[in-house]
Amino acid sequence: MRLDIDMAFVDRARSAAGRIADGIQPTIEAYTTTSIERTVLRLLGINGVDENDVPLPNIIVDQAQAAGLLEDGIAYWIGSAMLHQGLSLSEIANALAREEVSFDRIPRSDHDTVRRVIEHEATRVCSYIKGRRLQRERLIARSNSGTPPYLYVIVATGNIYEDVIQAKAAAKCGADIIAVIRSTGQSLLDYVPYGPTTEGFGGTYATQANFRIMREALDAVGRECGRYIRLVNYCSGLCMPEIAAMGALERLDMMLNDAMYGILFRNINMQRTFVDQHFSRMINAYAGVIINTGEDNYLTTADAYEEAHTVLASQFINEALARRSGLTPWQIGLGHAYEMDPDMTDGFLYELAQAEMARIIFPEAPLKYMPPTKHMTGNIFKGHLMDAMFNLAGVISGQTIQLLGILTEHVHTPHLQDRYLAIENAKYIMDNARHLREEITYKKGGIMEKRANEVLKEATSMLEQVAEISLMSAIEDGMFASVKRERTGGRGLDGVIRKSERYYNPFPGIFMQELTSSDFSPVLWGNPAKGQGRGAE
Amino acid sequence: MRLDIDMAFVDRARSAAGRIADGIQPTIEAYTTTSIERTVLRLLGINGVDENDVPLPNIIVDQAQAAGLLEDGIAYWIGSAMLHQGLSLSEIANALAREEVSFDRIPRSDHDTVRRVIEHEATRVCSYIKGRRLQRERLIARSNSGTPPYLYVIVATGNIYEDVIQAKAAAKCGADIIAVIRSTGQSLLDYVPYGPTTEGFGGTYATQANFRIMREALDAVGRECGRYIRLVNYCSGLCMPEIAAMGALERLDMMLNDAMYGILFRNINMQRTFVDQHFSRMINAYAGVIINTGEDNYLTTADAYEEAHTVLASQFINEALARRSGLTPWQIGLGHAYEMDPDMTDGFLYELAQAEMARIIFPEAPLKYMPPTKHMTGNIFKGHLMDAMFNLAGVISGQTIQLLGILTEHVHTPHLQDRYLAIENAKYIMDNARHLREEITYKKGGIMEKRANEVLKEATSMLEQVAEISLMSAIEDGMFASVKRERTGGRGLDGVIRKSERYYNPFPGIFMQELTSSDFSPVLWGNPAKGQGRGAE
């Protein structure tokens, strides 16, 4: 082991996280949400918007909610409506949207009949999604995946067509992974915008059309370069599961998807979030998507040295919850970040200690390492150096996913040349110090080993405290990110519905069957140097 | 030991270098040069220029040479002239310059009488120089010298007054050492320009007035910052010993001074150079100056990976010759450089291996580490990163003097902001990784250890070969820097004169007496963290 980490603490922390996740599970199972139900409709192929740009899934779910029927699951009622009206799925959806049919007038159909009808449709879409997953695996197998850390860059012009230009350029410069950043505010929309969009602020709306446009562009440039270029978006906010579904259909490869981010950083209701994240993660799991958790956010608001343990604590919780949604360890891209004050003596040692620690504690996770942002100023020259030290820490500690820092971080969302310079930075540093990882060992009992164990101990004690009082109470007490959130506060509680005993949703069953089968193992990297490997190195 | 270096090879290499130096010593002792004789005059206080800007030392030495008298040493003849004419030193110098007195008409005076007269003057100037040295020691003792690597930057505006502005700014940003770069071509002038100058190209003329102006400016800014700011110039070229004398008088702290640079890179005659370097180094030794040798130059013309051993071989030779001129180990700032192709995989490991190797082989030397220059392009962003990796190698390997790389290396001599960014770079990297050196160890038998031993072995076998055939023959054979130089070729041979048995020069005796006394130990750094230490760390 590269750093002598006290594994007894790791075990204690992991088991506390397990208890925490188990504590939240009853809530997750007792409820559904409007966005889960909209997701069911989306998976069943109901898409499109009305003349006011309101998405059909919203119209239909709102109608069902108004009629007090959601507790049974939209799948049940849409099935009943199909049977009652003798219409196909898309016909009934349109009829409902046009208010030609109303849920009020639909009688309950026989459950088993409904299930048969819906199961048929659900199986079809699931095999489509599985096909997308297998297609990804084929494409990866066929291409040169390079060596980790994989270079992840963002595009954020607000216009999907400009994004495509930027993304293709980045891929040609050597980027492995492209994330399309969302417009500010989208996470608080309780619907998913529709169609190609060109008018975002600080990012581009996540829409299914935009996903498709970017996917095609990246497949094309990937073919040109002989590499598979991964596409990322945000499976987060009030529409978390819907976006998971869109991503599954459009073969996105990674999703920002965190169990607590929405609660803490977007003031979304905690029950809504916990319920949503579970279903969204099942979809991600089934689609072979790697999730990226958002622990970096803890450090953008608090001091990175002082609060390092909150990152680790959150990683354990994210891991525990992710496992309970069927994600394999190789899909759990836990986040961490390089955010210490650059003017701190030995800051690089502390950062490196933490990066090595994460690598040791989560050996199979494709860790996602986030760059300096908070301490970036308009001094692009110094910023470029901070990014270089971050890249060095990434290659020394053997990270999997390296989100590249951009020298203009303080200034604007990245311009074409900023991204070019960021990729050049990463390629230079990582190649110039390629095998340094194998060349050096750290001092026993040195600054780094001490630091890593300190952080681990603090995280463990925090987790044990949380396990004691339950996660929801801990959040109410402000134990995470120094923000207090009420169990019934925040946005989206009105979309949380207690399930009836009759509740029906065909997807979890289909997903879990595959996810728990022993041969489910999505090929994630296909690094030729290591054979068709997965995970870190 | 940080890297397992085969010390048997180190011993073999050092002893070969000793034989090489011993082989050249007879030549050094048999000859004097016009520039040595001019230096004697300068030390005796003869300075100034005539109405054609020809320096008095040149006028007088040329006259003596024309009269065939130099073989006895100018000191003897100037003494004879004084005695004969009953004039003081400065009166006789002026009289000679104005051709009121001519050497032809001066009879030989009694040797002992001449010696008494001259010795008196020589002792006075030597005690002045010693006073300057002690003044330096006092100033250093009084100030905060920070921790190595010490930051060394260049100024090169061509105008001494602009240089002062730049140098002061650099000192305030954190530079420890300022080198005033010389105008192109000065090294080939067989005289030293006079007075303050404002018209250099790519550098500012080295003149005594310029030395004084900069020294005062740096003392002033040093007082302001509570630090002692060191001043560097070039003791190199056809006037090597004269510049040493000027530096001794004006309290310069370091001098670029290499035993072979002039031969190889300026096509100066080899006999001239070996004779000159010896006397110049005695002066530097006595003045408490640190010399900086020029091994970096080997790598600007050849491949830095392939030719690494030539650097090491030259370091051993420079060391051996320097010791024979009375320099203490702590004054021998051997040069090396970070010049490998940035696009070489694991280049950082190779560079670091060499830097560690130099540190181990020359444990007392204040090594001077030169930055990337050859592979710097107009891409200032990538260049800034290369400089950062160089700074990192410097702090990890514990270098003493770090000549900072400048992001505009390919473009122009450094502008004010370029130097600011360079210092910011070094301070950030070195502080952020301050104790990394103590935290890591290298793999036994790893890439780095192998590399270091390979370079050492190649250097050893090269030195043994050179020792076999003699240094001058080796240079004739093109064994250094792939250039062949003839023993009687190059510039300045006409200034090499075989000494007569009567040859007289008062200075070597005075210098060597002090240099070989057991209490000669100039305080060189005065790093408070380490007490009044000297050398590396």
Added chain:
Amino acid sequence: MEVNMTRVRPYGDTLDDGYMQLSFTLPVQCNAEARKAAELLGEKMGLEDVKVVYSDNIADNFSFFVVYGRCTHSVDMTAIDIPKVDADFMSYQEINGFIEKHIGRKIVVVAACTGTDAHTVGIDAIINMKGYRGEYGLERYPWFTTYNLGSQVPNEDLLAKAIQVNADALLVSQVVTQRNIHIDNLTHLAELVEAEGIRDKVLLIMGGPRISHELAIELGYDAGFGPGTLPSHVGSFIAQALARTIRNSKEHTKGVYP
């Protein structure tokens, strides 16, 4: 070195040499013509001795350039007169003392990061207890009552809260500036305040990394605070501005109804 303040030019290594560094991308293939275009662009901008020191193809039909040149323009520093926040900066103690003496009651401020903007670190630095760079936030001041509404607050909500608590000052933070979204949002808030008829009753204050006092004045605010602002700066301004208003209104009252 004597700088002529009426015509200040960039400095490389000699007074008035005008040296500048530029970098930019042109949407064309990287070749000799593109390099020439980069040079011409530099010349159009008023540079002399334009040197394209680096160029690279950074995508199909995009070239990146690093350029150096000597700027022929100069600036008259003596003619620069920019509006500055009208306040003598005081310490925590002084501010509280000042309010006690000149206002005699607690000052009420309402703060938020409005619109879709969710960057609360800046406004929190000014308002929240823990403050910024070793200084307490206004929340900690005994003579301030603060309401920090957090992020992504609609302008309407901020205004409603201000009216509800009878706020003396409205503090709004804007960090995202892409496509000038902050200008739209800040203008909208000013209009709402105006429409509500309470503009003369509240101090309207903006802040953020791209905010300047100049911009604030332009948009009809009372003050704007940029990067590096400390809580005490804002506290000083609010206290003094409020004291001025109170004094003026008293004098005004005196004048009209003697």
Added chain:
Amino acid sequence: MEVNMTRVRPYGDTLDDGYMQLSFTLPVQCNAEARKAAELLGEKMGLEDVKVVYSDNIADNFSFFVVYGRCTHSVDMTAIDIPKVDADFMSYQEINGFIEKHIGRKIVVVAACTGTDAHTVGIDAIINMKGYRGEYGLERYPWFTTYNLGSQVPNEDLLAKAIQVNADALLVSQVVTQRNIHIDNLTHLAELVEAEGIRDKVLLIMGGPRISHELAIELGYDAGFGPGTLPSHVGSFIAQALARTIRNSKEHTKGVYP
């Protein structure tokens, strides 16, 4: 994305947004006025939305700025017509074959780094055996006779050598460009050659990192070679130019004395 080639502008993240990065130093104290001055300077250069994103005091009375802005100037790419070295680049083999066929004797070249310039790496790359980037230097070509005089060669010596060996081409390298020392030196050489009356007998060729063919033409040279030049580029040009001269002089001869 359709670029209008008659008005190409810098690209940040949207066509024609004009984004550029600048950095420079002003010889003034770093404060709000200085930042304003930096902004005004950007505006004078034709930038819009000028943002001074960083400023720092880098010495007493010197401030450093990083600035972003949107350039309003554009360049007409269709009007760019720059002189190019008139040669079809051939390989080592082809060049030797060409000389054998069209010239029939060895070409003699004399090369040096002249004046006070001591940067020989560039000229050595072109001339010396070992060459550059895997290509042999002209010395290795069987159909070239080369004399490389090295560094810091007075122009007079270079010329004398050229006359002595009856050179077909004179190759001069200039690397140091501070205060345009290279221009002075290159002009001086051209004048000497002219004065000697052999201008039409030799190809006059310059090279170096800041040399362009455009500059060469301006100073009355036959060709100029910049960064990245390979020996074969120079060899191709010399061979073809010489063949042209010979052909012309033959035709000329024919024409005048038929």
